[in-house]
Amino acid sequence: EVQLVESGGGLVQPGGSLRLSCAASGFTFSSRWMSWVRQAPGKGLEWVANINQDVSEKYFVDSVKGRFSISRDNAKNSLYLQMNSLRAEDTAVYYCVKVGLQRGYFDYWGQGTLITVSS
Amino acid sequence: SYELTQPPSVSVSPGQTASITCSGDKLGDKYASWYQQKPGQSPVLVIYQDTKRPSGIPERFSGSNSGNTATLTISGTQAMDEADYYCQAWVSNTVVFGGGTKLTVL
Numbered sequence: 001e002v003q004l005v006e007s008g009g010g011l012v013q014p015g016g017s018l019r020l021s022c023a024a025s026g027f028t029f030s031s032r033w034m035s036w037v038r039q040a041p042g043k044g045l046e047w048v049a050n051i052n053q054d055v056s057e058k059y060f061v062d063s064v065k066g067r068f069s070i071s072r073d074n075a076k077n078s079l080y081l082q083m084n085s086l087r088a089e090d091t092a093v094y095y096c097v098k099v100g101l102q103r104g105y106f107d108y109w110g111q112g113t114l115i116t117v118s119s
Numbered sequence: 120s121y122e123l124t125q126p127p128s129v130s131v132s133p134g135q136t137a138s139i140t141c142s143g144d145k146l147g148d149k150y151a152s153w154y155q156q157k158p159g160q161s162p163v164l165v166i167y168q169d170t171k172r173p174s175g176i177p178e179r180f181s182g183s184n185s186g187n188t189a190t191l192t193i194s195g196t197q198a199m200d201e202a203d204y205y206c207q208a209w210v211s212n213t214v215v216f217g218g219g220t221k222l223t224v225l
Contacts, residue, residue, distance in 0.1 A: 035214065044216060044217075045154070045156075045162065045205050045216045047213065047214035047215070050212060057212065059212045059213050100164075102168065103209060104152065104167070104168065104208075105150070105168065106152070106154070106162075107164050
């Protein structure tokens with residue numbers, strides 16, 4: 001059974017930093033692209049970042065470029081999102097998401113972790 | 120930047136067919152996927168690569184994609200299908216979601 005378990009969420013002040021982690025199990029983590037997707041309260045889904053299997057490719061939505069970084073540790077079956085210079089508009093539930101075999105779609109989602117950026 | 124447009128809401132009577140559209144420039148040249156999200160839950164993939172259903176998704180869910188429009192069709196809609204639905208496309212290694220459609224079954 002595929003499981004994606006996020007951690008690291010919480011309340012942070014504007015300008016602060018936070019690191020999210022995602023523990024993956026039930027599939028060959030090292031063979032799949034992985035992503036982060038977020039959802040602001042009462043709003044729709046917004047893709048945040050992608051990372052390929054060997055960390056040679058990383059992509060970000062324009063609004064987080066230069067502030068967020070994505071990484072993974074295939075030995076630990078873990079995905080990370082380092083978020084710096086956080087803004088109120090980054091407040092959202094952040095989902096760890098597994099990319100489908102043929103890429104192009106997300107076949108499994110974690111339960112999400114809430115990040116609140118507020119003073 | 121690439122955009123996907125969905126109607127904010129669609130209503131359907133139980134047992135009838137619901138159609139949710141997703142529009143984007145030459146969307147038919149890309150693969151479209153669809154996700155169902157119920158309140159307080161994580162999204163669930165219901166259609167991928169335009170027409171494919173993941174294991175466990177009922178046959179009443181189907182998809183199509185041509186020209187500038189992808190469509191999610193729910194045949195014989197049930198009360199349990201009431202949810203938000205999002206279309207999604209992969210564009211040059213980035214990802215775009217539609218704004219979402221609230222499906223009401225009444």
